[in-house]
Amino acid sequence: KANKPKFTGILNGFDYHDFDPRDNKDTPINYGIRNLDMKVKNKLYLQKKFNLTESPDLPLICAVTRLTPQKGLDLIDDVMKELVDMGAQFIILGAGAESIEKVFIxxxxxxxxxxxxxxxFDSNLAQTIYAGADMLLMPSRFEPCGLSQIIAMRFGAIPIVRETGGLADTVRDGYTGFVFKHYDKQAFLWAIRRAVDVYYNQKDYWHKMQIRAMKKDFSWKSSAKKYLWLYKKAIRNRNLYLKNQESEKEKHG
Known part of the structure; x- marks a missing residue:
């Protein structure tokens, strides 16, 4: 805590050209902000591919993740029944601990x-899922930065995340996603219910949230500017330190 002013956090970036739903090769039906209504066709594609009930209206929720305890997958397991009861569908893509795989199988x-x-692990299928999903679940125990929520926003899939690390830095509650604080089932379920309620009952606002999320800039260009600012700041501080040292030497002859 004493050294907190000396530390600066800079988010990961990613190549927007590789994750662009307008021309992405893994997106069955390409779309963008101007024709966002086409996104639903990717949902129908996923529903058919995975033998889910085919309906453009049902909220399709996804998780694209490593299967490790860090990712909060026990919370997702805890809300499976409630997700189904509220009429939602869920697709999870990931590999990792066999015990966690068995839970979702x-x-x-x-x-x-x-x-x-x-x-x-299938990076191509991951982008297909982002393109068709309405929401992303990411209830991590801790998350230094995270990329799934950033990619999801690029594809107009609204993230539901825990307020920790990079998730708290990248997702704004009620604006580009839904955020919960405490690591427990009820807090997580409350965030999901909020998201599903907006999805069903506030269509115009949901559309605005998608557009705001898709417009966010988490590219390396943005991160590079922050690195450049930090390097310049470090140089200024170093020069100031050397100048002060020189002044002290002159004072003491």
Whole structure:
């Protein structure tokens, strides 16, 4: 805490050219801010691909993640039944701990028309999922920066995240996503219910949230500017330090 002023955090960036729904090769139906209504066709594609109930109206929620305890997957497991009960669908893509994989494979078998579990790493499929999903779940225990929520916003999938680390820095509650603070089922479920309520009952506002999220700039260009500012600041501070040292020497002869 004493040295806090000496530290500066800079978010990760990513190449927007590789994650652009307007011309992305892994997006079945390309779209952008001007024709955002076309995004739903990607949802229908995913529903058919994973044998989920085919409906443009049902909220499709996703998680694209490493399967580790850090990612808060126990919370997602805790809300599976509630997600299905509220009429939502859920697709999870990821690989990792076998014990966690089994949890979601079991959920898929229990709710085959509402849940799909792809237990593997597939960067191409990940972008297809972002393109078709309405929301992303990311209830991490801790997250230095995180990229999934940033990519999701680029594709107009609204992130539901825990207020920690880079998630708190990149997602603004009620503006570009939904944020909860305490690491427990009820707090997480409350955030999901808020998101689903806006999705169903405030269509215009949901559309505005998607546009705001898609317009956010988390490119390396933005991060590079912050690095440049930090380097210049470090040089100024160093020069000031040397100047003060020289002055002290002159005072003491």
């Amino acid at each position: 079991k959920a898929e078998k229990k709710y085959p028309e509402a849940i799909a579990a792809e237990m593997k």
